[in-house]
Amino acid sequence: TVRALLKELGLLYRHHVVLVDGKRAYLDDEIxxxxxxxxxxxxxxx
Numbered sequence: 001t002v003r004a005l006l007k008e009l010g011l012l013y014r015h016h017v018v019l020v021d022g023k024r025a026y027l028d029d030e031i032x033x034x035x036x037x038x039x040x041x042x043x044x045x046x
Contacts, residue, residue, distance in 0.1 A: 003027040005037065016041055 002018050002025045018025040019038040031037060 001027065002029050002031060005031060006039070009039070011039065014042075 002020070003013070006013055006016070006018070006027075013027055017040045019040070020029065020031060020035050022036070025031075025037075
């Protein structure tokens with residue numbers, strides 16, 4: 001799951017956006033072999 005991946009990487013979901021095959025993914029979404037996963041930090045600015 002996205003949750004398990006972020007835990008393994010030591011990242012907090014609230015600080016990142018996760019894309020799986022180009023679509024937004026949420027904590028309980030499954031990730032299967034061969035899928036492309038991108039983890040991006042949330043950037044705030046002003």
